Amino acid sequence: RKAKVTGDRYLLYTKAMTASVADKLTLENQLRRAIENEEFVLHYQPKINIESGKLVSAEALIRWNDPLTGLVPPGCFIPVLEETGLIHEVGRWALHKATEDYLRWRATNLSAVRIAVNVSPLQLRHRDFVNEIGQVIGINTHAAAGLELEITESLIMEDVMHSIVSLKAIRAMGVGIAIDDFGTGFSSLSYLSRLPVDTLKIDRSFVLDMTVSQEGLALVSTIITLAHALKLKVVAEGVETEEQLRLLRILNCNEMQGFLFSKPLPSESFETRFLASPPAG
Numbered sequence: 001r002k003a004k005v006t007g008d009r010y011l012l013y014t015k016a017m018t019a020s021v022a023d024k025l026t027l028e029n030q031l032r033r034a035i036e037n038e039e040f041v042l043h044y045q046p047k048i049n050i051e052s053g054k055l056v057s058a059e060a061l062i063r064w065n066d067p068l069t070g071l072v073p074p075g076c077f078i079p080v081l082e083e084t085g086l087i088h089e090v091g092r093w094a095l096h097k098a099t100e101d102y103l104r105w106r107a108t109n110l111s112a113v114r115i116a117v118n119v120s121p122l123q124l125r126h127r128d129f130v131n132e133i134g135q136v137i138g139i140n141t142h143a144a145a146g147l148e149l150e151i152t153e154s155l156i157m158e159d160v161m162h163s164i165v166s167l168k169a170i171r172a173m174g175v176g177i178a179i180d181d182f183g184t185g186f187s188s189l190s191y192l193s194r195l196p197v198d199t200l201k202i203d204r205s206f207v208l209d210m211t212v213s214q215e216g217l218a219l220v221s222t223i224i225t226l227a228h229a230l231k232l233k234v235v236a237e238g239v240e241t242e243e244q245l246r247l248l249r250i251l252n253c254n255e256m257q258g259f260l261f262s263k264p265l266p267s268e269s270f271e272t273r274f275l276a277s278p279p280a281g
């Protein structure tokens with residue numbers, strides 16, 4: 001009787017496993033087709049300087065425009081791209097596409113705006129990545145000054161020695177580096193001071209807690225003080241309310257990003273909204 005229960009459990013277990021492997025294979029094939037058919041798109045979310053209220057940067061966020069189901073968010077497919085190694089190809093595409101859009105904006109009154117591209121730690125770890133950045137910048141001589149890479153905190157730390165070497169080389173080209181989702185990883189303070197980065201992006205979960213408890217507020221305040229002590233710029237992500245913005249302003253946070261100002265927009269909408277020509281005369 002006992003064996004039978006165990007047997008049933010095992011069966012259930014393997015069924016679930018098989019389904020998930022099959023699902024992954026299907027998704028992998030769909031993603032390969034998506035690459036072939038060029039179904040990926042970049043949406044852009046503005047970053048605003050809190051003091052001046054000005055648009056200072058646009059973060060490129062990838063979506064898969066699946067003809068069957070519509071826009072698929074990156075959380076649903078980035079992990080599979082990473083597992084299959086397809087992330088290198090898609091990441092390269094995103095980097096080139098964002099730079100291309102950036103250069104088009106540069107020719108307009110959006111010229112002061114920077115562009116931020118999310119980079120998978122697997123890309124950063126790839127031995128050709130530094131060269132690839134060099135090529136993007138080489139082709140587009142104006143690109144370096146405006147380009148910023150966002151790399152998730154937890155994953156920089158996984159391979160910190162190699163990360164430092166690559167980030168240094170990239171930064172030497174004039175490209176900015178931001179630690180994304182700061183606070184969710186396990187950076188040791190000694191590494192943080194040695195990492196060649198320019199910006200910390202405070203994870204949305206901390207911004208949420210900031211208006212919920214004193215402790216939450218103290219945490220954000222401490223992160224901002226720490227960042228400034230290390231001469232880093234601070235960006236708050238996921239700002240949704242005026243109250244959060246008010247507190248961030250008091251705490252001297254440098255930039256904000258979130259639904260309060262704008263959701264990520266398709267590039268055409270971003271351009272229509274922010275490329276509006278200034279009043280003449």
Ligand code: C2E
Pocket residue numbers: 045060061062073074075078091094117118119120150152180181204237238239240257258259260264
């Ligand atoms: P992230 O870089 O931390 O981006 C912020 C995420 O929060 C985005 O989700 C954005 O749409 C969302 N967000 C922004 N403001 C708000 C807000 O006020 N409230 C709420 N609830 N959410 C907000 P998204 O676009 O689904 O992207 C998720 C993650 O996928 C990104 O997190 C980034 O880690 C990754 N990702 C996006 N594009 C790329 C890419 O091209 N390459 C790689 N490797 N990863 C990417």
Ligand code: MG
Pocket residue numbers: 059118150180
């Ligand atoms: Mg990001």
Ligand code: MG
Pocket residue numbers: 180181201203237
């Ligand atoms: Mg983030």
Ligand code: MG
Pocket residue numbers: 181203204237
């Ligand atoms: Mg985040």
